[in-house]
Amino acid sequence: MRENEILLKEQLNEVVVKFVLYKPLIARSAKAGQFVILRGAENGERIPVTLVDWDSKKGTITVIIQSIGKSTFMFNSLKQGDLFLNVLGPLGTPVDIQNYGTVAVVGGGVGIAEVYPIAKALKAAGNKVISILGARTKELVILEEEMKSVSDITLPCTDDGSYGQKGMVTDVLKGIVTAGEKINAGFVIGPIPMMKFTSKLMVELGIEPYASLNPIMLDGTGMCGCCRVTVEGKVRFACVDGPMFPARTIDFDELIRRTSEYKNEEKQAVQEYEKDHKCKIGLH
Numbered sequence: 001m002r003e004n005e006i007l008l009k010e011q012l013n014e015v016v017v018k019f020v021l022y023k024p025l026i027a028r029s030a031k032a033g034q035f036v037i038l039r040g041a042e043n044g045e046r047i048p049v050t051l052v053d054w055d056s057k058k059g060t061i062t063v064i065i066q067s068i069g070k071s072t073f074m075f076n077s078l079k080q081g082d083l084f085l086n087v088l089g090p091l092g093t094p095v096d097i098q099n100y101g102t103v104a105v106v107g108g109g110v111g112i113a114e115v116y117p118i119a120k121a122l123k124a125a126g127n128k129v130i131s132i133l134g135a136r137t138k139e140l141v142i143l144e145e146e147m148k149s150v151s152d153i154t155l156p157c158t159d160d161g162s163y164g165q166k167g168m169v170t171d172v173l174k175g176i177v178t179a180g181e182k183i184n185a186g187f188v189i190g191p192i193p194m195m196k197f198t199s200k201l202m203v204e205l206g207i208e209p210y211a212s213l214n215p216i217m218l219d220g221t222g223m224c225g226c227c228r229v230t231v232e233g234k235v236r237f238a239c240v241d242g243p244m245f246p247a248r249t250i251d252f253d254e255l256i257r258r259t260s261e262y263k264n265e266e267k268q269a270v271q272e273y274e275k276d277h278k279c280k281i282g283l284h
Helices: 024-029 070-075 111-124 144-149 169-178 192-204 252-259 263-282
Strands: 006-011 016-022 035-039 047-055 060-066 086-091 102-108 128-135 153-158 185-189 208-212 228-231 234-237 244-246
Touching: 024 047, 024 060, 024 086, 035 060, 047 070, 047 086, 047 111, 060 070, 070 263, 102 111, 102 169, 102 192, 111 128, 111 144, 111 185, 128 144, 128 169, 144 153, 153 169, 169 192, 185 192, 192 208, 192 252, 228 244, 228 252
Parallel strands: 102 128, 102 185, 128 153, 185 208
Antiparallel strands: 006 016, 016 060, 035 047, 035 086, 047 060, 208 244, 228 234
């Protein structure tokens, strides 16, 4: 096995791919809530992705990547046996794992993969874990069996009602508390609007919320300042101070604005990549 080699590639749905990579140094020191930065080629973009799982004995780490921009499309075109040029990590501050009592772990879309190691660690610490898995459609609900294995209760929901409860994760959360469940802490990962409104609801329900933030990031070591976020009215860097933060004081609106700054450029890059990709396919 070679450093950074893709040992396993699994297509979870049309846009989400699971990779198992050989990276023994990271596998030996990784903790829940940390991430790695991937680069596919020279002059390639640096992409942060959450560590979903790791095996210190086998020397492997698991990441799950959703095709969104040019670089993630390129990553997901790699095959078993291919190499990532760089795999840097583990980065970020691990989640503070305690025995809170009963916790709600909420994942939206590919965020389900990112809450999995947190749910696993919280369960190992003695918590009652209630997992809420939200997605637009049934096909986009991922890692359900893995989440069930580390949860006391697992509740999927979809926007279109094609699987689980119809509605949003906030509807499910509100229903659990209305039914009499006392939840002490909540951990949320997913689209920013989902994290914003779920965190707000948790505060209203007397649940201490935590959210993992995904701002624009470059070096991942706190030097560039690209990943700055505002928490408790102070500037924090998601790469070194987070990515998990107490959510009641996060400025989610600022985060939405900052992550949207390059949407047009990202869209153009994807269009050019797809055009080039199709042209090359047509030549063979």
